[in-house]
Each structure stands twice: as C-alpha cells, then as structure tokens.
Amino acid sequence: MKNVHKIVSWGTASLWLLVGLVLGCGGALHATAKESLILASPNGQLVAEVSIDKHISYTLTQGDKLLLLPSRLSLEVAEVKKLLDKPQLAKVSRRSVDEVIAPTLPTKSKEIRDHFNEMTIELAQPVSIVFRAYNNGIAYRFVTRIPGQVQVDDELVEYNFSQGDSAWLPVEEGFYSHNERSYIQKPLVQFKRDTLSSLPALVATANAKILITESDLQDYPGLWLKGTGKNALAGTFARFPTKVEMEPNSDRNEPVKARAKYLAITKGERAFPWRILAVAKNDAELLTNQLVYQLAEPSRIADTSWIKPGKVAWDWYNTNNLFGVDFKAGVNTQTYKHYIDFAAEYGLEYVILDEGWYNLGDLLSTAPNMNIEELVAYGKQKNVKIVLWVIWKTLDLQFEAAFDRFEKLGVAGIKVDFMQRDDQGMVNYYWKVTEEAAKRKLLVNLHGAYKPAGLQRTFPNAITREGVKGLEWNKWSYESTPEHNVTLPFIRMVAGAMDYTPGAMSNGIGPAAFKNVKFDGKAPDHQDFSIRFTRPMSQTTRVHQMAMFSVFESPMQMMADTPSNYRKEAESAGFIAKVPAVWDETRVLHAAVGDYLVVARRSGSNWFIGAMGDEFAHELTVDLSFLPAGSFAMESFADGINADFWAEDYQRSERQVSRSDRFTIKLAPAGGWTARLTPLK
Template structure:
C-alpha cells in the first residue's frame, strides 16, 4: 500500500471516528450539542453544564428512502456568523443581533444544517435531488428530563382555528392521542424554559407534536388534503377533510426545509425578548415597503355594530361605517375594518351589500386619512386571487383580513405565502385570521402585519376562557413566535363573580387598565380597538390614552415577568417610553426600576386601576407625575389588574 493510499485510508477512519460523535458549541462556548451519526441523526443540548434536552432524533422520510438513517458523512462545513438584522416594522427592537455558529453536515443527496446560539439550537434538512420528491413523514422525537412540565396548546383536530388555552401538565401524562400545535413551552423542574416551534415554513405543512405517555414528544404533520366536504350549516366557511394522501408534501427536490428550533432560558422574561422566528426566516422579498403602514384599527364585528347616541339606525350600512371613519379620524387611527357583511355574500366578494357603498366609504376615508381593510373568506379569494386583489386595490382599499383557513397542510401554507406575494404586488396589507400562528412569512413579506392563531378577545362573546391568567401567559408562548391579533380594548369589564356571556355585548374578565396595558404588552402591527366607537366616545379618557400608543417599537425591555403571574414591559418609540403591566387574577404589588431611562426628567401619564377596581372592574384613574432614571415605582394591581404609562422627556 503506497503512502497516498495509506493516508487516504487514515483520513477515512479518522472521519468515521470523529463524526460518530461530534461536539459543536455556541459563540460564548456555554451551549454545546453532541451530534451522533450512528444509526440516525440525533443530538442533545447542554447549556451551563446542565442538560437542556436529553435527545433530539430526526429523519426525513421520502417515499423510497429515509434521509438520516445510517447516515454516511461526505463533508462538513462550519462558519461563525454575526450580523445585525434591521427590521422594517419592528415589534420588539429595530435591530436584532443574529449571532451563531453553524455546521452543515452533507450526506448523499441531502444535508442537515445546525445553528447553535448562546440560548438556542435550530436545525433543518436540505435536499439536492434533481426531481420532485414526495415526503411521507418527518420524524422528530424530543426526549426531556423527567418531571418536565408542558404548557400544551392541546388541539382536538388538525382542522382548527388554533385558538387554544394551555394545558399545564407533566409531559408523561400526555398520551399519543394528545397533540398540540406550535409553539409549545416546556419547563424543567429547575425552572429552565424550553420554547419549541418552527420557522421559514414554505411549501410544507406546519409542525405539531403528540405525547407518548413518557418524557418524549413526537412530531405530527397534516397530510396533503385530497377532498373536503362542506359543513351543512356553514357551507361557505367550514369544510371537513374527507380524503387525505399518504404523504405530507410533494415538493422541489432541491430545497431547504423548515427550521425546528429550541430556545431555552432560566428567565421567563427572555421568552418575550427573543426573536428566533424572525432570525431563522428568509430575507425580505419586497424591495419597496414605503406603502406599508402599520396602525390601529376600529373594528366592527366584536361589538356587533352596536353604536348609539346617533341619528341613524345602526347596522350593516353606509351611515354606520361613516361613523366608524369619523371616530377613527378623531383619534388618528389609521384604519377601520369592514368585517363580514360588506359584500353581497361571503362567496361573492367583489359585489357590495346593497346597504353598504364601499367605494363611497373608501373615498370618505381618504378625506379623513383613514384606510379601509376588507374582510373575506380564504376559499373564494383563492379561487380568483389576482383579479380580486387587483379589484380591491383599484377601489382604493388598503388591505384585507382573510379568515377561516383552519388548516395547516401544505396547500394552506402555500396559500399564505402566495397571498402575501400577490397582495404585495397590489400594495395591500394582510391580517391572517382564523388560522395558524406566524412562522416567518412576515420577514419576507412585511405587508403581513399580524396573525390571529390566539385565543383572543372575540372568545368573550361565547365563553369565559380569557381569564387574566390566560392573558399573562400569552406573551411567553404564543407572542414569542410573532404578532398576535388578540384585538384588545374591551370597554365592558367585569370581575369573575359578575362576568356575563353575551354575543352582541361581550364583556372581558379583568379591569379596564388590564385592557389598556395590552396595547403596550401585546405585539401586533395592526392593533384593534374592538369595542363600539360609541362606548369609547362615552368615556373618552380611555381612547385618548390608547390612541397615543404606537404599534411598532424601537426598543423593548422586560422589567418583570413570570408566566401565568405578571408581565411588565417598557417599549421605546423615538424618545418616548411606554410601560405596560398586566397581572393575573390575584392582587399584586409590583416595583419597577426606571434606570433604563436616559438622563433628565420625564412626564409620566399613568392609566391605573381605580380604588374600587376589585369590585367594579371598569374603575380606573388617569394621573400624571414627574419621573427620572433614579426612580422606583411601586404599583398596586387589582385582581386581573393593569397599569400603563406614557413617559415623555421634559425638554
């Protein structure tokens, strides 16, 4: 054997030994993953010398092979990347640091790419086949330390609005019939949080997880839908899936697949400030974003058009919507929504309800500097998307609120991305309602301003799900992956003992100040004012305060936070700070440190629980005081209480 051949054999055996078990570290060296390439691709995560996740095992199953089964490594490429990502319409911070170490392990016709951040790990498959491929399944099993607690957004069906409460339970109590949508939050016995979700999801179904009656979760994916059957009582919007394929996707053979990421931190507050979904998603594809305008919206459907103290009959008519426009103009709200009822029918969405002159309203809104957003169902829009969107643009509408998608399969994911692109071509903003949570689309298409996928205010119309405890859990889980259209601003506020359920005159649980604080705590580039304009005009101090709060932010700081308990956030826009605090159903005293302020004095306008808010939840007080960076504020929250402040520098 000559020296060259001997050296080659030596290298091969060396590589085999090295890559059977390989270690990669984060930029600060405190987080490591140990990758095994023996029988499959698997790795664990260790941070600060403790196990975060015991094992993550993954395979990508094609119809003729399993990618990741007995992998044979061909090449390894590593890089360290550090860059500042500028966000055009920031919901947390104008600039985000993207800093990680990356390894790409290449096998036969596929690779796995892994990024190790100081507090997160993400991976995805990359394939290089010449022809289209069929994905029958993607296997992912995550094993956690024993006694791990799950905040599990349990689903009853893959056909869902994705408006969930969180089942809080030990992971080993979850059976294989229990499954959840993303994101899911795990909390170890020592308090370490592990947030799990997906990002950069294109031409592929969304990720779900199911239990295993052990300390593991396994991935679950919707299959490709082949046939549906309309619901007999709601043929226009509800369609049961009657036939599915035996695969989850047919897709291009040369592509990258969605990221699966695991963010971990001991501090609950870090769940709010991280921005993993945005960082892991593809770069902006719209060159000109100057036409995109985030803003606040006067919304009609929640309050059932119950306007009063007017000289016309309220309802689905032109006079009522002119009243909404007048209200929006008075308080510098950027938009009103024409929700269900503006069109001739829910399936004929380019013809007007005879009682509503949409073109007249759009022109009236232009004179008042108020844009019109049009509601529509996804299926009739999808049937003739380009023509309908061009029609809305030609009318002068500013955007659409698209509803009742209720699915998360490959076709529906493609509908989202196709609509984002086509709407951008017509300079229309989008509110995705009645569907899944964000997964990175808004980075590529910033005209996607918000998503529902949250158990939000409309649930007050038919249930008592929206407890203050639920409201202070959302920022740590659902909001952690992107904007959420919770639709705050309820003016009928009740404590639990006198709460009522009414579809046409809904009431929230918790105080008025709790609702006002949502405008600072909750992230959405389209932020609704859900209640009747008449109710706001009857109590103008509330809407005057809300109207001063922006929807995008230059900087975000979490001052105090505990899941299910409380959240206190400071957000800066230009040189003004906005502070929002929300509490759970218990009375609380919270002290906040204002050392984050710049030097000098600030005038603080404060909206807080009134002295009788524990019994009359609508009781509040608006006060002013001077504050500075050396000040500490002690704040009393009522049951289900809140506190909000606008801090403007005194010049």
C-alpha cells in the same frame, strides 16, 4: 430589510470543540463508527452535540446542565429509500455570523442582532443537516440535493426531556382548527399518547424554559406535537389532503375528509423548515426572543415604504353597536363613515369592514346599503385607510377578479379568514395570497390561521395574524381569562405578531378571579362578568385592557370596542390611541408565565409601560433605571381602589420621574397598570 452591519468569519477554531473526530471545513470523511459533532453558541453557554451512528440524534446542554436528552431526527423521501438509514458523514463546514437586521415592522426592537455559529453536516446521502446555535436557542433544518420533485413520506421529530419536566401545550382536538386554544400546564408524563398540540409550546426544565416552534415554513405542512405518556414530545404533521368537502350551506368551512400517506410533494433540491428550541434562563428572556424572525427568509419585497403599521377601529367584536347617533347603526355606509370619523378624531390609521360588506359567496358584489367606493374616498379625505374582510374560500375561487377589485377600490389591505388548516396545500395558499397582495401593495391580516412561522419577514405585508384565543372569546365563553392573557406573551407571541384585538371598555370580574377575591373574609356569591354576544365585556379590569396595547405585539393593532363606548370613556380611549403599534426597544421589568408581567417599550424618545396580572392581586416594583438621563412627564393609569369588585374603576395620575425613581404598583385581581413617559425639555 437592510443590514446595518455584517461580520462573517469562517473557520474560527477557538469557538468550536469537536469530540471523537477533528474535521476541517473542506475535508471529506466517511463514517465507519459513531461520530460526535459539537456546536456551541457564541457565548459558549448552549451546546448542541450531534451524534451520527445508525441514526442521527442530538442533545442540548446549557453550561453543565442537560436540557434535551438524545433526540432523533430523520426525513423519509420516497425517491431515495432509507435516506437517513446508516448515515455516512462526508463533510462538516462551519461559519460564524454576526449581523444586525432592521425589521420592516419592528414588533420588539428596531434592530435585531443576528449572532450565531453554524455547522453544516453533509452526508454521503443527498442530504445535509444545518445546525445553528444562538445565545438564546438552537435550530436545525434539512437540506436535500435530489433532482426533480420528491414525495416526503414522513419526518421524525423527537424532543426527549428529563423526569419532572413540565409543559404548557395548546391542546387541540384535531388538525382542522383555528388554533385558538388555552394552554394546559402539567408534567410531560401526564400528556397521553393521543394528546395533540399545535405550536408554539413551552417546556419547563429544572434550569430553563424551552419554547418549541418552527420558521421558514414554505411548501410543507406545519409541525405539531403529540404527547407520549413519557417525558417526551413527538412531532407530527397534517398529511396532504386528498379530499376536502365544503360543509352544507357554508362559504368557509372546508374540512379534510381524506389524507394521503405522505406529507408533501415538493422540490428535491430545497431547504426544509427550521426546527427551533428557543431557550430562556428566566421567563423574561422569552419575551425578547426573535429567533422565528431571524431564521426566516429575508424580505422578497424590495420597496416596503408602503407597509405602514397602525391602529384599527374594528366593527365585529362590538357588532356595530353605536348609540347617541342620528342614524340606524348596522352594516351600512353611514355607520362606517362614523367609524372613519372616530378613527380620524383619535388618530387611528385604519378602519376594517368585517363580515357583511359583501354578499357572502361573491367578493365582486356589495351588500345593500353599502357603498365601498364612497367609504374609501371618505377615508382618504380623513387620512384613514380601509381594510376589507374576506372568506378564504371565496377569495380562492375568485382570486384574480377579487384582487383586481381590491386594487381598483384603493383599499389598504384584506383580512383573510377561516382557513383552519396548515397542511402543505394551505401553507401554500398563505404564500400565494400574500405574494399577490404584495404585488398590488395590499396588507394581509390572516385569521382562522396557524401560528406565525416566518412569512412575516419574507413578506412583511403579512402584517399580523390571529391563531390566538383572543378578546372575542368573551362573547361566548369564560375561556379568555386573565391567566390566559398573561400566558400568551410567553408562548404564542414569541412566534410573532398576534391579533388578539384588545381594548374592551365594558369590564367585569369573571368567576376565575372572583374565587380569589375576599370580602369580609368571604368570597362573593356572584360574578360581575357575563357572556353577552352583542354587548361583550372583558373578564379583566379596565386598566388590564389598556395595558395590553403596550404588552401585546401587533403592527396592525385593533381597538375592539365601539366608537360610542370609546367616546364615553374618552380618557381611557385617548391614552390607548397614543400607544404605538411598533417599537424601537423592549425592556422586560418583571415576568412570570401565567402570573404577571411588566414590559417597557420605547418609540422614539417616548416610553410606554404595560403591566398585567392574572386572577390574583400583585404588588410589583417598577424601576425606571432603564431611562436615559433627564426628566420625564409620566401619565399613568392604575386599578382603582374598588377595581377588585367594580372592574371599570381606575385612577389616572401625572407626575415627573427620572431614571432614579422606583415605585410600587398594585394590580387588582385580573388587573393592570400602564403609563406613558414623555421627555421634558
């Protein structure tokens, strides 16, 4: 990470309003009555008011609209009883920062303007609370000043909203989870007290959308939410595991059998994770919000030149199904050489060897018919790198020896799977693995994982992450629906890169879309989609899948289908292969959570546009006024005239366009549209 420019100003009184008491940056005051401190965003539109009385609470307003009602915050530490009971204000300091961050892996933009106002509330107790106000959200964190180790017994997190506010929650059955959930939308008051939700979550108020998540999660459990049966959500955490037990005959599933009463044992002098409220006046603003990245600790890797984004030929989704080849396809060296040949032919940077390359339970072994050294060497000849899938528990048990082997083999990275927890111990495991991988110049793709929460900035070799209900769910369920696909970018993707694994070439219209399709005034009595584990298909049109590569963000982006299917559908595959995995600029042209979106992204001088819709048909206008001057050659793919019944039907077009062009695109139910725009000399 480098800062292109940086401007920091202190004590800019014109930006701040203080109600009830005026405090200098260096002054010290002890509270004897209720104090109210106000922090405004740089543009003055978002205002957080912090109240210090018997407890500490805060509100959030946008203009003259109250978004968040008084919501308490607190931290309980065993070593300092009643740490935040009857808090006493000691000092308030403020600063303004305006700098530009250049991400190692730019998922949304080459540069991020990091512009905020900050207020640090130092209490007489050994704790401070830091608030930051950005133009697109606020965040707070605790900073403690307690010598030695401490036991954090609890943390109070409240989000109190107004009557009528609703939410999209990824509802969970328990803390032991892959965090691959559908989003349930309904009024907040209808989420009962026993409702458990992972993050991110999205709240719709009368005047804004508010995304709840966290950043800089280190040595601490992840934040979850509970319903309250009221217009509110309450924070909750997985407590420290005291007993874990591997399931019988399993190398991967290790549920927690007992937990302590506390959350974490950690350093007493530290900063805790940021609690984020990302605020969007309209749905489009959610897609460009990067507060999770901005609030994370900067990169600890000095030389990041070896961290390369790219596309991946993936084997597991399609179960190595090859046809038209002269060898028996499966988990064997010949099959993966074929994958490498395919990757080289289409310009893909990586091939992943998923489950099966080693004898489960022993990362120092190699499965029969597999020669990893030969594959790595073959890949180098073709300029294709190898990524190895591993079970987290086996890696933990063989940590040093396994990493020694990965480094000796010369692979590019590892895909670590099946963690399914985010208590303090597992959060620390993520950091341990990623740091060790960085020492050996290995990329890390985390699966069976909790949501991104800052690690991707601190260790940019943590190149992507699952924690999303992705394409593979079509192998066994109806749950990866078009509506789900156009909900993800507004919620899960705001937290960071997501390994959804797009790119199905076998496509069918599923039951959710068919009920919205009319033929001669009647809905069809059958569906085109079917659940097939070994020959899976998507519940979308072909072009919906193609558009995902411009819409979904992942610096290590999978092409999930089999090389044989991609060669059969060479026109679609050739277009997909040319879509970059990182971006210099993002423009949102249309956006409605769960309904549709149209996103334009720039890589160098080329632009790519992706449009995706839910189960209904949509007509949307594409305005190219964002383009620079000059003419562009546009290659586009649209749903075919019969795509509402035959999902693989598409139409390819070429035309010359400029910034003065406006045109209408038609999305079939579960449909899409996508284009590449190349400047003409």
